[in-house]
Amino acid sequence: MKITAVIMAGGRGERFWPKSRNTCPKQFLSLTKDGLTMIQKTVKRLEPLVSAEDVYIVTNAAYTDLVAEQLPDVPQENILAEPCARNTAPCIAFAAAVISRKYDDAIMLVLPSDHLIGYEDIYVNTLKKAIAVAKEDKNLVTIGITPTYPETGYGYINFGEENGSAYAVERFVEKPDRATAKQYLKSGKYLWNSGMFVWKISSIMSNLRKFMPSVYEGALRIGEAFGTDNYTYTLVNEFEAFPSESIDFGIMEKAEDIFTIPGSFGWDDVGSWLAVERINETDDDKNYIEGDVISVGTERSTIVGGKRLVAAIGIEDLIIVDTDDVLLVCSKNNTQDVKQVIAQLKEQGRNELV
């Protein structure tokens, strides 16, 4: 059965401001020293499983040029432009409907565009196992990440009985508090919900028909219009009418036959500037330093220089990001407050900086 990959690349990535902007969110940035952008790395690590012509990118209409530029091997018609943001369920339905025009049935990997994977061989092997499970019956498979610490920023997957190389999913749970997260780890029965899914087109379509019939039907109409003069009109009309709903809430929490494959492949969701020191090598003082920087007595800091010299003296636990028009100096404890700055800029109508 044909293996296709749907990469979700519509996110705004405010948490990497000021490097990420509305005009160039995180998935289109390089945050590693190899110079490849997040989405380029996402496609590259799939090479052993999926060739570029079977990769589909669902993104915001504003980013289709960026996608085409960064992924020249992905066919232009595989770049699916959402006219507006409607969360992951409509995004996945749209892609499934388009792909189902091409094949009777196919495997569909659904992957975020802005995560990093440390151990790519293990990752590919995990996906292979997931594909094998997804081929059977109507199974929906989600990749669970074996937790390494009690993270409170992720959702968790509670799994039950083993079933071949997969585990039956008992339930999905929202972001826990610290005490609950610790219990989850202790129980040995919870995985992080990574947002990576594997299923047959036919499986997800039948679940959409059952649990989200309006999305299912709208997606079918978009699929029918694909390649015709009516396409843009149909797409905009149908998409705007879709509810904004995650695939987790819309399908996964309701469907039966949900399985999870535990993965341990150095997954990192690169959720904030704090991730940069995790995913790159640091110096003896635990700094990650990039660009033209002179540092004296500086520890545990991330410094991403721009076009100018950055002199960092006696600082600790800071994130410094220098761009042409914005400089960020942020305590590591306050990375979430970047959103407050962006909100202020929007209020001030300074959208060119957002």
Add this chain to the structure above:
Amino acid sequence: MKITAVIMAGGRGERFWPKSRNTCPKQFLSLTKDGLTMIQKTVKRLEPLVSAEDVYIVTNAAYTDLVAEQLPDVPQENILAEPCARNTAPCIAFAAAVISRKYDDAIMLVLPSDHLIGYEDIYVNTLKKAIAVAKEDKNLVTIGITPTYPETGYGYINFGEENGSAYAVERFVEKPDRATAKQYLKSGKYLWNSGMFVWKISSIMSNLRKFMPSVYEGALRIGEAFGTDNYTYTLVNEFEAFPSESIDFGIMEKAEDIFTIPGSFGWDDVGSWLAVERINETDDDKNYIEGDVISVGTERSTIVGGKRLVAAIGIEDLIIVDTDDVLLVCSKNNTQDVKQVIAQLKEQGRNELV
């Protein structure tokens, strides 16, 4: 008797890097919100005592254009260009010799160009008292600052008996350690050495003749050549032969008839970026913020923005200075280490940044 002012403006001011550069040291910068540079403020606060045509600026030859530009009312011939740096004794001898060509005798105020004064009326009154004392006999007068805390970064003046409105100076002492500085304050007999002096030309010249005869004679030869074709040649020749010596060490610590006038006029030597929050108003979170800055949860920090937005999030006790080609992020505890960065830049041959 004519009152003249000699303003010493040859300093490099590395401690305000990256705003201060070799090409534009601290005395030519504005560090206050009124927009006036340090040297402009120095001349302006003398207006009740000394008119611009009686102000003499001794500076490095590289800075004469900057002086002329910032002080258009000071006559061009009063800008005295040192061909090389030789500390304060040769600087003062040079100015005294030039001024003594014009007047039989005159009062000479010797003032740094890069200090700030909070209470200008009290300052002028203190100088008036000093002038009165300096007019008598061969007195050399130094303005002592009544200490407000046990600073270890200044020299101190130990004074003895009262003599009219002045006190006889017992001795000058170098920068003390903390315990000694505390003893000085407790004794009530020590003032900070501010580097401001008042004397007659005839008094300082007779002391130079006695204690620094080679400087005295060289200065006289420069004075004789002033306004002739030989001037530049004589100036360069004589000046390079001068020893590099401070007026404190060369004269004040050896001469008799030294008096000090205690002053309390909000003096600040503006010795590092730490001074900026002292000499300006700060906000409710004890920040001094200048320029296009959005701050969230930021305390006790000095942020001097440049042409770009600075976003400061969750930071404490930092100094951030943004210029076109250099960004400084420095802990308040490490402002002295700016010199290390400058040293590294010089080693790297990046003199355009120094």
